[in-house]
Amino acid sequence: MTRLRMAMIGGGPGAFIGPVHRIAAELDREIELVAGVFSSDPARSRAGGLAYGLDPARTYGSLAEMLAAETARADGAQFVAIVTPNHDHLPSAKAALAAGLPVISDKPMTATLAEAHELAEAVEASGLPFGLTYTYSGYPLVREARARIAAGALGKVRKVVVEYPQGWLAGPATGKQAEWRVDPSRAGAGGCIGDIGVHAFQLAEFVTGLHVSELLADLGAVVPGRQLDDDCSVLLRFNNGARGVLLASQIEVGELNGLRIRVYGETGGLVWKQEEPNALMLHHLDGRSEVIRAGTGLLGPDAARRTRTPGGHPEGYLEAFANLYRDFTERVRGGEAPLLPGVAEGLRSMAFIDTAVRASAARAGWTPLSV
Template structure:
């Protein structure tokens, strides 16, 4: 694996590295870790790779790795959003597969451009919508697909955080608040797309209409930091999505509730090893990670027996393990791809534009 981004001060770069190497199917061996050659060299030392493979830029890495018999099989892109398209384009046109942090790009037009590049290159491409890697998220998806809830009637997904409740400080906040690097969306692009993807991933439904209300609460911020919207799904179900980064006291409160005609379910990211099922006869069922009765998708995504908690890093690692399956040409990988990326970018642009215009309900198209 070659890593693009993940230099000094990066949060997500080291997470990608840990997740990729957790199952020992993948090894980080090269990288263009920063736009600064010196910082890229320092990052290479931190990651303990061969100093000769800590490259000053992406083009040099791709050319040098192509000339090696043991060159990289794929790249992981962990840069700010504005670099996703050029980095992915360079790698795919060099014949290298790509796994990329979300969202796919900074604009929907760029996402369509990337989709065309992926189709032409014929190489695997994946996006790290991390929460789709949790075993009990996959269990919830499988149960809904098997009809355990009956027809889905309502979906409520929330993702509150509080870390941006004050004026921006630090590297992570700085680039996320800069539209030239993050795109037009702030909170909606950073965490709102996670909530949106989780709702569609678990239910198997697709959003067709939305009503969005996005706001910038902290004075001086150039992008939204608080958002909420109503959703309408393709089966007629109603839904709501709340995402906020100014919710004081909240940490990483992603949660989802899905109500069907026969049962309902609830899952919280901060308690990821518990899935509650509520039946229409009054019974409450607690499904736990590691349970022997879990379906095949959840069992495949689990590493430890019941009572041994697994969390964010393991879920992230499941996406990399899925990606390794794709690279080997195996079936069954659930890792998100460019279709998910297109829908995420469409959500960002549709919600931002509709909210700014006070447009009320609008059609959701990709």
């Protein structure tokens, strides 16, 4: 089977997430990066292409140029990966879809909920695959957690606590990674809530199979002068009546990327931590506690088929990311890939950001979440 050919938008010099997408896409040798627009600045775009080792002829100065050129080639790109800041997601995705190319995009779906609806319509009209890289739902043990909960391992879910502490924006937001994230014109209305809170939200819905129906949000801009939120506390209700708490912060000094989720049901509890991703703790009402470890024979098919190494040989963030690209590849090739986040998850996440930002600004108390 030949590799799918990928074009990338964004991810040029200095970006963290561009190389991550490239590694993840190519990790399982089912995809090859062949073209890209790596910056809106042509010289920087060329530099980006060189850094990726691309044919200079296929490093473009604009998306329009790339789409025209690639769709004209017999060996042209077969899909587009969007790794630009949020405000660019909508136009880039629409253009790619209009050119007949499937899209996989960094999260969140767009900068605003209205844009997300516009994109959702474009995706539907196109009939093309569309995926969102909610990275953490790619971890094998996250999928194991989802499968076990779906199979009733915890009984009815009663409580979800999902936390995403970081500390890297505790000081001034300097550098390429930080600057756009604290700038409403590029990041959208949400700061921390849109950058990482939304990961926590998607993880909670993914793992439990539930939907958040109502929330109470308390977003703060802790660092003086910051325009967007950098610390978020959100109380949740799920559609089965379960209670929840979602915490996300980028000012917690010493926290690196501490996403973790705990789910409690009538008969069990479950804990997963992104920084120790190869273990899942499962508690039972009778007092027994199990450690379920990646790569062992205890895992169900969703986890097992997204695992590359035997137990004790840690897989990490890049492999989780690569699992989303494997899902996307299956989808592009006509498969179902039901665990790949897409339009539905994108809309829900944008509604989450939108609702949380508005409700917090208005000190509105409990507010329904609807797409």
